[in-house]
Amino acid sequence: MSERKKRKPGETREKLMSAALTLVGKGRHFASLGIREVTRQAGVVPTSFYRHFRNMDDLGLQLVDELGLVLRRMMREARANVLQADKLIEESVGIFISHAQANRSFFLFMAQGLAGESRAIQDGIRSEMRYFASELANDLQRLKLVDHLCDGDLEMTCDLVVRSVAFSLTDLMGVSAEDEYQVEQIRKRTCRFLQLIFVGAAHWDNKHL
Amino acid sequence: MSERKKRKPGETREKLMSAALTLVGKGRHFASLGIREVTRQAGVVPTSFYRHFRNMDDLGLQLVDELGLVLRRMMREARANVLQADKLIEESVGIFISHAQANRSFFLFMAQGLAGESRAIQDGIRSEMRYFASELANDLQRLKLVDHLCDGDLEMTCDLVVRSVAFSLTDLMGVSAEDEYQVEQIRKRTCRFLQLIFVGAAHWDNKHL
């Protein structure tokens, strides 16, 4: 038998996951990826796949878990860098966009998964977004910026914020990362969206009925 | 050779398109559909496909065109039914949801296409959304509801509205059409999103800088 490469434990597993991400990054849709294709990209024999995943959906689910880590890292950085409240939106959107560029394939995978073909992956991503929104609500409450809102309305506002940012993600994934002009347009537009939402939140109570 | 069924002109073409939609409606992702699969669902021999489409992307593009018609029909109905401005949001969201249920597969296809693997389809759907937003801006201007906004800000507001509704579409596609409780939740939540946005728009000018 041909020689066996030395490997660290779990190396192939990672190679397979990042191979799938690479293919997604090249413009493929996750739902259209096949086992052989992924193993080929990973430089591994097809049957190795089954040592780590039951099928492609399983791999997708584990990618969602890793996506959670990426998002948490991003949140941590945002919390550390957003000190004064006046530039809160600009800073946060900037950090979001730079993370989205740095982990382009991951965020591409996330954007795809929202309307993907595996219900489990959909739910996973949706759950990450819900967590994100609730953390955002926590932060806003801590900063006392919107303390006139009841819990439900604060949650709704954060939900809308997260959705708007997620939709901007789709825009961002549609342009080349080097096209700085387009990226800047998306950044500005996203900021304006969030400003509009927060203006709405600031004047919300009288409309609450 | 076996007998040839009588057919109307363009019948197979329609059968192929609705076969693709049917498969999407069954939970498949458009990007993962194959020619053979679609022709099988349409009850047609594989090679017939090429009489009408160059490849699956081509079929997708033609679906986007049909999607445009569906959206325009929806807009027309909304304009006809929304007479008094006070229930504008509730009426519009209601009409949107009932159309989304009635053409579930179409809207599923739309939600998928936003982050799909064909750039052309992405652009097509994005362009439909832009058209939708600009028509909405027209209507709002005609109703004189937001005449304190400059053109750019009105356009941005409408864009955000359309995006929020489109995102709600993803929610809606995630629940069974018969689950009336969930659908009602989505309806209410979407209305609140739009109310929040319009409250923001009503108080926007002072923040405009």
Added chain:
DNA sequence: ACAAGTTGTGTACGACTGTACACATAGCTG
């Protein structure tokens, strides 16, 4: 009515797919 064009059918083929199985190697535990 006949020629031309259009649309659907049947057959064919090479490439690719998922996955089963037996086997080899590495690392861990005793």
Added chain:
DNA sequence: CAGCTATGTGTACAGTCGTACACAACTTGT
């Protein structure tokens, strides 16, 4: 050291894929 388990390899096979080609049947224009 022996043996066990986890992990990677190679081979194999039946099913599916996209698509090329020749042919049939219907539609249309003249």
